[in-house]
Amino acid sequence: MTHSMFRKLLFASIVLSLAAMVVAVFPTYSEALAIAYENEPQPWFMENPWIFGGVAAVLLLAWLASLVGLFLYKPWGRTLSLYSTFAALLVTPFIGVLLSSGIESALFDASSMVWGAVLALSYFSPVSDRFGR
Numbered sequence: 001m002t003h004s005m006f007r008k009l010l011f012a013s014i015v016l017s018l019a020a021m022v023v024a025v026f027p028t029y030s031e032a033l034a035i036a037y038e039n040e041p042q043p044w045f046m047e048n049p050w051i052f053g054g055v056a057a058v059l060l061l062a063w064l065a066s067l068v069g070l071f072l073y074k075p076w077g078r079t080l081s082l083y084s085t086f087a088a089l090l091v092t093p094f095i096g097v098l099l100s101s102g103i104e105s106a107l108f109d110a111s112s113m114v115w116g117a118v119l120a121l122s123y124f125s126p127v128s129d130r131f132g133r
Contacts, residue, residue, distance in 0.1 A: 001125040003073075009121070010070055013114040020107035028101040037099040045094035059088050070122060073130040078122040085119065 027034065046052055062084035069077015100108070121127050 001121055001127050003127060003130065006118070006121055006125075006127045007071065009114055010067070010118050013111050013118055014067065016107050016111035016114060020104050020111060023101065023104045023107060027099075028103070029099065033099065037097070040097050043094055043096040045091075046096055055091060059084060059091070062087070070118065073127075075131050078119070078131055081119055081122070085115070 045055075062080055066077055066081035066084055068074075069080055071077075122131060
């Protein structure tokens with residue numbers, strides 16, 4: 001694993017995440033399905049915009065900071081990436097039901113796989129030596 005390949009994978013993860021967010025703005029599912037989704041009960045976490053917004057803002061800021069740390073090969077970058085990913089996984093069940101199109105799901109899944117590769121490579125590859133400096 002080269003340093004340039006590591007950064008390309010990191011960049012690919014970002015691009016895939018952004019592409020999934022763009023696709024989410026233009027849903028391809030039916031209006032009837034969207035209405036049925038809106039009629040689903042919201043979990044308490046989503047009904048409290050201050051709690052949800054605060055948690056989402058902290059996770060977003062941690063993700064952005066960790067990206068900077070990973071791009072700059074800072075030891076705190078990979079640690080923050082790992083912990084913020086774990087925190088996001090712990091919060092996800094409290095979001096409740098999600099509705100997404102096939103392409104949106106594919107892009108988010110691809111982004112998650114690439115992100116997992118980035119995290120693994122930052123700890124278990126020749127690139128990991130650069131984080132120890």
